[in-house]
Every structure is written in C-alpha cells, then in structure tokens.
Amino acid sequence: MxxxxxxxxxxxxxxxxxxxxxxxxxxxxxxxxxxxxxxxxxxxxxxxxxxxxxxxxxxxxxxxxxxxxxxxxxxxTIDDSDVREVILYRSGLVTTATSFVVAAAAAAFLPDNTSLSTTLKQNLDLFYVLGSGGLGLSLFLIHIYVSEIKRALQALWVLGVLGSATTYFTLAQPANKNLIQYVVDNPSAIWFVGPLFAALTGLVFKEGLCYGKLEAGLLTFVIPTVLLGHLTGLMDDGVKLTLLASWMTLFVIFAARKFTQPIKDDIGxxxxxxxxxxxxxxxxxxxxxxxxxxx
Structure with a gap:
C-alpha cells in the first residue's frame, strides 16, 4: 500500500x-x-x-x-488526514499545558480564601485527568522515526497513568485528599506518578532537539529537577516554587509556539x-x- x-x-x-x-x-x-x-x-x-x-x-x-x-x-505531500493529526497533536499539548498551569496555580500560588481558589482546588483531579489525557493523545500521534523511542514514551505514559490511579484510589482517597495534594504532602508518591512526567520530559526533549526550541530545552531540565527536588527533600520550598513558576511559564510558551510552526514540521x-x-x-x-x- x-x-x-x-x-x-x-x-x-x-x-x-x-x-x-x-x-x-x-x-x-x-x-x-x-x-x-x-x-x-x-x-x-x-x-x-x-x-x-x-x-x-x-x-x-x-x-x-x-x-x-x-x-x-x-x-x-500533505493531505487532510496529516493536517488533522498535527492539529490534534498540538491540541493535546495545549490541553496538557492548560490543565497543568491551572492545577499548579491553584495548588501553589492562589490564596486559600477566594472562591476561585476553592473551586479550582475542588477540581484538581479533573485537571490532572484532562492533562494526562492530552499528553496521551499527543504521544499517540507524535511522529518519531525510531518507533522504539515512541513506544518507550507511550509505555512511560501508561505506567504513569496506572501509578496515578493506584495512588489516588489506595492512598489519596482514603486520606480524603486529591491526588495532587497527596503528592505534595507525600514526596515518595513521585515514584508512582513520575513516569507520566518522564514521558512529558521525553516529548519536550524531542521538540527541543528537533526544532531548536529554547523553552523545550529548558523544560527538559526544569521538569526532572522539580520532581527530584521534591522527592529527595533537598530543595527548599522557595526554590521549588520558583522552578514551578518557570515550568508553568515555559510550558505556556511551548504550547503556544507549536501553532506558529508549519504543519510539515510535525509530520517529518x-x-x-x-x-x-x-x-x-x-x-x-x-x-x-x-x-x-x-x-
């Protein structure tokens, strides 16, 4: 064919x-x-x-x-199905970035005594599911010549989703906490949700390597640094919040700039x-x- x-x-x-x-x-x-x-x-x-x-x-x-x-x-040549795939790939990234920024802002930066903060914190698990789903869509549609690398990223995503679900149902829910708050209070939970963010790191590394995007290259280092700093306890809260704010900013720039690229770039x-x-x-x-x- x-x-x-x-x-x-x-x-x-x-x-x-x-x-x-x-x-x-x-x-x-x-x-x-x-x-x-x-x-x-x-x-x-x-x-x-x-x-x-x-x-x-x-x-x-x-x-x-x-x-x-x-x-x-x-x-x-580029046909209509190629265009649809690229738009869905980029839309998945936008969904992931938007969900992450909203959830991170609600959990770490918004004051507790506002109605907006209360509403967002009540729906943190929903934002986590939306962000994970958007990342999964992008990893399903991503174009990488070496299929083994693509399958490895997808496997990390599956492990992260399973780990997140296990943490939520067996640990967070019995403690009457949402998943994000439980991970914040219990750094060892990074072991369970970490593969999901490892898949995200692999995706932004690919984008930075292929297209020379500065924000993607910086995200490759910022994401694991924040997670490892939280897991090991070697990073104080001020540094973590600074890096988290950098992560949010870079992620928004990264997702927005994807729509400035020609369609052919994401096709290969x-x-x-x-x-x-x-x-x-x-x-x-x-x-x-x-x-x-x-x-």
Missing amino acids: ALRGLSTVAVAVAVTASVYPPGSRCRVDKGTPRLCCGARFPSSGRRISVACKAVGEKQQGPVDETILYDGIYGPW DKSVFMFNSLPDDERKTLLEKLEQQNS
Whole structure:
C-alpha cells in the first residue's frame, strides 16, 4: 500500500512535468533540511510548489497549489488526514499545558480564601485527568522515526497513568485528599506518578532537539529537577516554587509556539514512515529501484 503511494507521487511528478513543460512558470522554494525526528531528513532540500501557468497565459480564478517535499524514499505531500493529526497533536499539548498551569496555580500560588481558589482546588483531579489525557493523545500521534523511542514514551505514559490511579484510589482517597495534594504532602508518591512526567520530559526533549526550541530545552531540565527536588527533600520550598513558576511559564510558551510552526514540521519525512511500514521484500524492491534511478 505504501509502495503504491510512493509510486503514485512519482507518477504525479511526471504528470506535472508533462502538463507544465519548459516555459511554464513555477515557484521553487528551498527548505532547510534537518536530520531529526519530526523533521525532514537530508535530501536535495527542494520544496516544489506547483502553482504554474504558461508564460503569457492569463490566470483565471485562484491557483491550485500542490507542494511536493523531497524525502529519502521519494517525494511526498500533505493531505487532510496529516493536517488533522498535527492539529490534534498540538491540541493535546495545549490541553496538557492548560490543565497543568491551572492545577499548579491553584495548588501553589492562589490564596486559600477566594472562591476561585476553592473551586479550582475542588477540581484538581479533573485537571490532572484532562492533562494526562492530552499528553496521551499527543504521544499517540507524535511522529518519531525510531518507533522504539515512541513506544518507550507511550509505555512511560501508561505506567504513569496506572501509578496515578493506584495512588489516588489506595492512598489519596482514603486520606480524603486529591491526588495532587497527596503528592505534595507525600514526596515518595513521585515514584508512582513520575513516569507520566518522564514521558512529558521525553516529548519536550524531542521538540527541543528537533526544532531548536529554547523553552523545550529548558523544560527538559526544569521538569526532572522539580520532581527530584521534591522527592529527595533537598530543595527548599522557595526554590521549588520558583522552578514551578518557570515550568508553568515555559510550558505556556511551548504550547503556544507549536501553532506558529508549519504543519510539515510535525509530520517529518513522510516517505520514511511509508518505507518503514513496507514488508521486507517490498523495502528491498524499492531500494533497488531508487539505486537504479540514482545511478
């Protein structure tokens, strides 16, 4: 199936060349290739925008534009399902960031004698569930070339969810506390909820590594520092609150800036994923064809 998809794209390129012969006007943009998960692998770096018409021909109506991106195993395009996946991936991150910021503000920064603080504290577990669900959605849709890394992050998320549920039902609820307050009062509970935040750390590390995002790189260090400081008791409350406020600020910036990126960044080199989905014999056949074309 994926091989047919690659062949279809190749045929589309050939048809485009025949429909728009020399003398037609096309826009050709250069992109910056990256060797990273969720970004393009190095190739010629061409991004061909097919928005052509014969020289001297008058344009009638809007131009039908199709963008072809160079991939290691052939050109690829973005379709509607790709756009939906990226929007859901980013929406999951926004849900996680919003839930975390609201819960952290209610638990650590809002005064106790306000109606807003009381209402939020009564729903801390709901915010925790929403944030965990948003993170799970993003980890399900994240594009990483090495599938073992993706599965490891998903496994950490599952362990974190199970640990959080166990802590809530067996420890927090009998003590008449919400989960967040119980973890605050009992640092050893970090062992149970920690894998969830380890998965989040892996996600922001991937984002920082792939796209050079400063806020993501800082989050990679801030998140484990706060959790380990709370677990070990070696960090005083003032430092923890400062780092927690930094975590909240960086997380908001990180989630908001995701929507400033082109859709293609979160897709990566689509031809790699298509190639990885092929059976071994079809991979071999495709590689032989590509070698013949290159020679």
